[in-house]
Amino acid sequence: MKRWIGWTDQTLVVAGEAWHEGVIGIVAGKLTQNLYKPTLCLSIKDGVAKGSGRSVPGVDLYALLQAVQAKTGIFTAFGGHAAAAGFSLPDVRLFTVCSLKSESYLSPI
Numbered sequence: 001m002k003r004w005i006g007w008t009d010q011t012l013v014v015a016g017e018a019w020h021e022g023v024i025g026i027v028a029g030k031l032t033q034n035l036y037k038p039t040l041c042l043s044i045k046d047g048v049a050k051g052s053g054r055s056v057p058g059v060d061l062y063a064l065l066q067a068v069q070a071k072t073g074i075f076t077a078f079g080g081h082a083a084a085a086g087f088s089l090p091d092v093r094l095f096t097v098c099s100l101k102s103e104s105y106l107s108p109i
Contacts, residue, residue, distance in 0.1 A: 010059075013097055015042035015049060025052035025084070032056060038064075044091045048076075051097070053085045061085045072096060 003016040012031060021043045028041035032054040038061055042051035055061035060082040069075050074096050078087035089097065 010038065012037050012039045015044055015094060017044045019043040021050055028052050028054040040097060042094070042097070044094070047091050048088055049091045049094050050088045051086065055083050
């Protein structure tokens with residue numbers, strides 16, 4: 001089983017093959033709570049990465065995903081709100097997500 005971790009000063013991204021989709025939101029929430037960083041957790045199966053994200057106060061996760069989608073078009077589906085979001089993308093685009101830096105996509109308020 002392969003696993004990936006991407007880490008920036010702003011964001012944590014973890015992904016694994018065949019991780020159960022029913023727990024990735026819980027895992028993202030626990031990591032966000034413990035590390036106080038917006039976290040994206042993805043399960044990869046059959047060429048598709050399905051993810052769940054949780055955020056911290058002051059970082060609008062949905063706006064971040066909207067901005068990423070507008071600039072890259074990588075998501076096949078996404079939705080959510082400021083504190084939590086879900087998304088899917090082809091697994092070949094996973095490293096684009098792993099290298100996300102929020103300041104690259106969002107203008108300062």
